[in-house]
Amino acid sequence: MRENSFRLAIMPGDGIGVEVMEAATAVLEAIEKRHDIGFKMERVNGGARQYQETGVAMTEEGFEAAERADAILFGAMGSPDIRHPDGTEPAPQLDMRFRMKLYAGLRPIRAIPGVPLALASPRASEIDFALVRESTEGLFASRGKGIVTDDKVATDTMRITRDVTERVSHFSFKLAERRARRRKRKGTVTLIDKSNVFRSFAFMRKIFFEVASQHPDVTAAQHSIDATALDLIRRPWDFDVMVTENMFGDILSDLGAGLVGGMGFAPSADIGDDHALFQPCHGTAPDIAGQGIANPVAMILSTAMMLDWLGARHSSEACLEAADEIETAVDAAFGAGSVRPYDIGGSDGTGAIARAIIERLAPRA
Numbered sequence: 001m002r003e004n005s006f007r008l009a010i011m012p013g014d015g016i017g018v019e020v021m022e023a024a025t026a027v028l029e030a031i032e033k034r035h036d037i038g039f040k041m042e043r044v045n046g047g048a049r050q051y052q053e054t055g056v057a058m059t060e061e062g063f064e065a066a067e068r069a070d071a072i073l074f075g076a077m078g079s080p081d082i083r084h085p086d087g088t089e090p091a092p093q094l095d096m097r098f099r100m101k102l103y104a105g106l107r108p109i110r111a112i113p114g115v116p117l118a119l120a121s122p123r124a125s126e127i128d129f130a131l132v133r134e135s136t137e138g139l140f141a142s143r144g145k146g147i148v149t150d151d152k153v154a155t156d157t158m159r160i161t162r163d164v165t166e167r168v169s170h171f172s173f174k175l176a177e178r179r180a181r182r183r184k185r186k187g188t189v190t191l192i193d194k195s196n197v198f199r200s201f202a203f204m205r206k207i208f209f210e211v212a213s214q215h216p217d218v219t220a221a222q223h224s225i226d227a228t229a230l231d232l233i234r235r236p237w238d239f240d241v242m243v244t245e246n247m248f249g250d251i252l253s254d255l256g257a258g259l260v261g262g263m264g265f266a267p268s269a270d271i272g273d274d275h276a277l278f279q280p281c282h283g284t285a286p287d288i289a290g291q292g293i294a295n296p297v298a299m300i301l302s303t304a305m306m307l308d309w310l311g312a313r314h315s316s317e318a319c320l321e322a323a324d325e326i327e328t329a330v331d332a333a334f335g336a337g338s339v340r341p342y343d344i345g346g347s348d349g350t351g352a353i354a355r356a357i358i359e360r361l362a363p364r365a
């Protein structure tokens with residue numbers, strides 16, 4: 001019996017989700033061969049295709065299988081042509097966020113050596129910040145509850161609670177403490193809001209600074225969303241951990257991905273107190289699905305985040321090492337200029353990129 005054995009729910013989903021998941025499981029199999037870690041992978045189906053065929057995007061058994069697992073690895077779900085009668089898309093990933101209370105949407109934005117950056121400044125290669133998007137309330141709390149009155153006025157409501165704001169703030173400060181240890185410098189958490197205008201954000205800000213006082217080793221700061229949009233172009237290398245409301249986080253995470261090579265390079269995690277789901281920031285990309293040209297790096301880096309989270313949660317050195325090893329292998333594959341995916345103008349497909357990364361993992365013990 002292996003010392004570190006983990007049950008993973010594997011949810012490929014639709015479109016390129018299926019293709020990048022294949023790359024991720026190949027990386028996990030390579031990790032199993034190199035480390036004292038075992039994965040029991042249970043495939044869980046769901047998504048737009050399944051909705052079209054059965055009327056249910058994800059079954060109750062599917063949700064329960066995900067809840068039973070030690071961690072969930074998720075590709076992407078959805079299709080622009082497959083919708084509910086009200087025009088919205090089936091989105092089991094959002095259902096899971098609410099159901100499993102995955103309040104912390106973690107999106108690390110890091111420049112990978114060798115990947116072209118959007119900004120010309122030489123400092124752009126220093127970009128390395130982590131965006132924490134609160135993922136269960138904010139404006140998205142209104143999902144499915146918005147109202148249109150007399151075909152004249154539409155209203156959605158923003159909701160901020162003390163409980164979730166405290167949790168997501170603590171999460172962000174703990175993340176900054178951990179990053180500070182690794183980077184050997186003091187950490188900073190910046191709350192991004194619009195507290196000069198909205199009561200909900202002023203409330204969020206008050207609670208954020210209450211929580212900050214319990215983390216004296218980290219600097220706490222606040223910045224307005226509009227100024228942040230400007231500064232993410234002007235000086236993104238100055239940010240460390242940023243925490244923000246759901247809708248703002250949704251927007252800033254795409255902006256962040258754009259800074260470091262695009263959606264194909266942006267991993268993410270949805271973390272709660274009891275469960276965690278790891279998925280690339282991108283969607284199903286129907287325009288390129290089925291051609292074998294999707295960039296698997298976002299999915300592979302999400303897999304590394306999963307190992308890092310499992311390692312921290314279960315005190316598993318092997319998982320922590322494996323997480324670092326994957327990141328290092330990605331950097332080495334791109335730093336050497338030996339692979340270039342289609343989304344940055346190259347001609348290496350999903351499989352070739354996964355192989356280049358696997359080849360650069362540390363040799364077998």
Ligand code: ATP
Nearest residue numbers: 078263264281282283284285286287294295296343
């Ligand atoms: P969602 O609604 O799920 O966020 P979306 O409509 O925003 O989806 P995405 O799938 O996130 O669309 O991506 C937008 C476009 O970016 C895709 O259509 C595709 O051209 C490109 N893209 C996204 N991910 C990748 C990837 N991994 N590799 C290559 N190109 C990608």
Ligand code: MG
Nearest residue numbers: 254281282283
């Ligand atoms: Mg999108």
